[in-house]
Amino acid sequence: MDARPLVAAKTGIGHYVYNVLEQLSEIDSDNEYFLYSHLPVPGELPAFYRRIRSAGSARSHLWMQSQLPFWLIEDKIDLFWGGGYAAPLVTPLLRRWKTVVTVHDLVYRHYPETMPWVRSAHMRWGLPLYMGAADRVIADSVNTANDIATFHRRLFKKVTVIPLAAGRQYFASLPDDAVRTVLTRYGLSAGYLLFV
Numbered sequence: 001m002d003a004r005p006l007v008a009a010k011t012g013i014g015h016y017v018y019n020v021l022e023q024l025s026e027i028d029s030d031n032e033y034f035l036y037s038h039l040p041v042p043g044e045l046p047a048f049y050r051r052i053r054s055a056g057s058a059r060s061h062l063w064m065q066s067q068l069p070f071w072l073i074e075d076k077i078d079l080f081w082g083g084g085y086a087a088p089l090v091t092p093l094l095r096r097w098k099t100v101v102t103v104h105d106l107v108y109r110h111y112p113e114t115m116p117w118v119r120s121a122h123m124r125w126g127l128p129l130y131m132g133a134a135d136r137v138i139a140d141s142v143n144t145a146n147d148i149a150t151f152h153r154r155l156f157k158k159v160t161v162i163p164l165a166a167g168r169q170y171f172a173s174l175p176d177d178a179v180r181t182v183l184t185r186y187g188l189s190a191g192y193l194l195f196v
Contacts, residue, residue: 001017002017002087003037004038004039004064004084006037006045007041020083025048028048029048032049032050034049034050035049036054038063038064039060040056053071055067069088079099081099081101083102084102084104085102085126085127086126086130087130088133100136101133101134102140103144106127106144106147106148109124131158137155137159138160140161140164
């Protein structure tokens with residue numbers, strides 16, 4: 001697994017990768033998991049993985065294309081999952097593992113001005129290559145799958161939609177009186193929907 005999204009303060013993709021790790025640790029005791037990153041991963045992780053390897057390199061994309069493939073061969077990996085768009089670009093003659101890449105959105109196509117230009121350029125150039133190198137592509141929404149069909153039609157056959165789930169912290173029950181207070185404050189009754 002690509003553990004790079006766990007290196008810094010977690011953003012959306014970091015939470016996604018962490019939650020997948022946490023859930024896998026609860027449902028799968030048959031497989032061995034290896035976490036790979038360009039820098040050490042700080043903090044607590046679900047302790048079910050066999051090994052975590054980090055390189056100490058600040059250049060994450062260069063590390064992924066140069067050092068990571070050798071680690072995957074050395075560790076005899078069967079499947080590599082890139083939870084944050086990217087994967088090693090290795091010729092099929094040398095690649096001994098299957099690859100799955102998760103694509104969360106195509107913001108770089110719709111709103112490139114909201115991203116640093118370097119990241120937008122990397123996504124425009126790199127994402128088609130990463131999806132092309134993958135055996136399967138996970139889109140976490142139907143909208144993202146539709147965007148892939150629009151902008152990368154030849155790669156759409158690899159796409160499977162797997163919607164995101166809410167983290168456990170969002171399933172905490174509130175006391176009835178606290179719920180009534182909020183419903184009263186906003187004039188809500190049964191049948192409302194909150195969409196954030």
